[in-house]
Amino acid sequence: MKGMGNDLVREARRRVGWTQSRLAEAAGTTQSAIARLESGRTSPAFDEVIRLLRLMGMDLDLMLVERDDSDWIQAQRTLRLSTAERLARHDRVTAQYRAIRGTRNAA
Structure with a gap:
């Protein structure tokens, strides 16, 4: 902990x-x-x-789940990208997160 x-x-x-x-x-x-x-x-x-x-009226919910190799598969796909492609992907994901946070803050 x-x-x-x-x-x-x-x-x-x-x-x-x-x-x-x-x-x-x-x-x-x-x-x-x-x-x-x-x-x-x-x-x-x-x-x-x-x-x-x-x-505070909150609780912690823990789960044990079987591990899969999806993270490794995603990492391998990312390694195949050029530096410019990785940067473009990063920019897209960052924009998506900002949009989600903006929606959440507006609610």
Whole structure:
């Protein structure tokens, strides 16, 4: 959980619109303790991450899935592209992500 738990707590807090102080109050700790946790200066145990998420009305859903080789296949296809083709692909994907984020922010 090292590193990931910090990010999960910070992301959940932002999604629910809580301040560090509000989370600290709900968790029975201090704002500075939450700041240290979110910045990675402390590493929360898995149980603590779950507890903090649940205080905010969030939960963590983990799944074990069989691994496939789709990432490797995609990497091989990308390696066949020229530098210019890779850059053009990158620009298209970036534009798509920006469009998605713009749609989400407008909603």
